[in-house]
Amino acid sequence: MAAEPAEARFPVMGSAGHLLVAGGPGLELLALARSRLAALESLWSRFRADSELCRLNASPGRWVQLSAPTAALVRQAVRAWEATGGLFDPTVLPALEAAGYTRSFPDLPPELPSGAAPAPAPGCAGIEIEDDRVRLAPGVRLDLGGIGKGYAADLVAQELLAAGAEGACVNLGGDVRVTGRAPGTGAWTVAVEDEARPGTDLAWLALAEGAVATSTRLRRRWQRQGRQLHHLIDPTSGAPAAGTVVTVTVVAAxxxxxEVLAKAALIAGPPAGVALLEAHGVAGLLVTEDGTAHRAGPWERYVTWTPNSGGTSPASAG
Structure with missing residues (x-):
């Protein structure tokens, strides 16, 4: 009988982290992964004045030498902006701050005073990258929170395999990467939480290898002058996205x-969001305010359980 996987849950990158390691020196690998995630957070946090991201944002118009992981993440963020036609835009940081998201979410008060008027995001056209050096145009500052969590999950999952794990699952606030051998004899099973009903599941997905990410405007919300705001910014307006889609889950490599495509599809809304996901060859599920589910790509290929399929989910959403 195979040994139980080593497991750890802990706060990281402003979210809940969950690691599963199958095979290898499990406890040692968990410690390695947690140390690596803490190091990446120290590089990419916009809430730490000494992070590389804050140093870059404070140096408009000047070349800034970055570590290889940070330069690679900025490069991926610019590519994502290009690939989604600007629906995903890492330059929304001023708009996030104008909406009131100026500190780590757990420290954000539920009611905020009035703030600056929203303005469209400037976009990535003026960002220059040469090797590990980056230069931001004046007026451009980056938020790498969402894509950073996904990129960290990708990096750490691969590093765990390289360090001796037979399989690994890295879940950073709902950005999940699985790789290698799953515990037991089957595929990795990823629970997708029903964001409209916290603590219950919308579906269970089976993956031999790959990733699942969910973007939702039902979490990370706050009040300002009686109006409810959230952290998903529409780059064209600079205001929190106001479409009909409340949650998008995407299965990708x-x-x-x-993470990028889930956020872009939520802002695009149906049917444009479905078309975007299918154009990029991924599977997804868009849920609108009235509870309607819009499937994209080969979604059903991954689904092993839904509330409508009968029975109960094996455990609560993680």
């Missing part, structure tokens, strides 16, 4: 790409 990599967690950061699933």
């Amino acid at each position: 990599e967690a950061h790409w699933a």
Whole structure:
């Protein structure tokens, strides 16, 4: 009988982290992964004045030498902006701050005073990258929170395999990357939480390899002058997205790409969001305010359980 996987749950990158490691020196690998995630957070957090991201944002118009992981993440963020036609836009940081998201979410008060008027995001056209050096145009500052979690999950999952794990699952606030042998004899099973009913599941997905990410405007919300705001910014207006889609889940090869496309599809709305996911060859599920589910690509290929299929899910959403 195979040994139980080593497991750890802990706060990281402003979210809940969950690691599963199958095979290899499990406890040692968990410690390695947690240390790596802490190091990446120290590089990419916009809430740490000494992070590389804050140093870059504070240096408009000047070349800034970055570590290889940070430069690679900025490069991926610019590529994602290009690939989604600007629906995913890492330059929304001023708009996030104007909406009131100025500190780590657990420290954000539920009611905020009035703030600056929203303005469209400037976009990535003026960002220059040469090797590990980056230069931001004046007025451009980056938020790498969402894509950073996905990219960290991708990096750490692969590093765990390289360090001796037979399989690994890295879940950073709902950005999930699985790789290698799953515990037991089957595929990795990923629970997708029903964001409209926290603590219950919308579906269970089976993956031999790959990633699942969910983007939702039902979490990370706050009040300002009686109006409810959230962290998913529409780059064209600079205001929190106001479409009919409340949650998007995407299955893709990599967690950061699933995260990018989930956010872009939520902002695009149906049917444009479905078309976007299918154009990029991924599977997804868009849920609108009235509870209607819009499937994209080969979604059903991954589904092993839904509330409508009978029975109960094996465990609560993770």
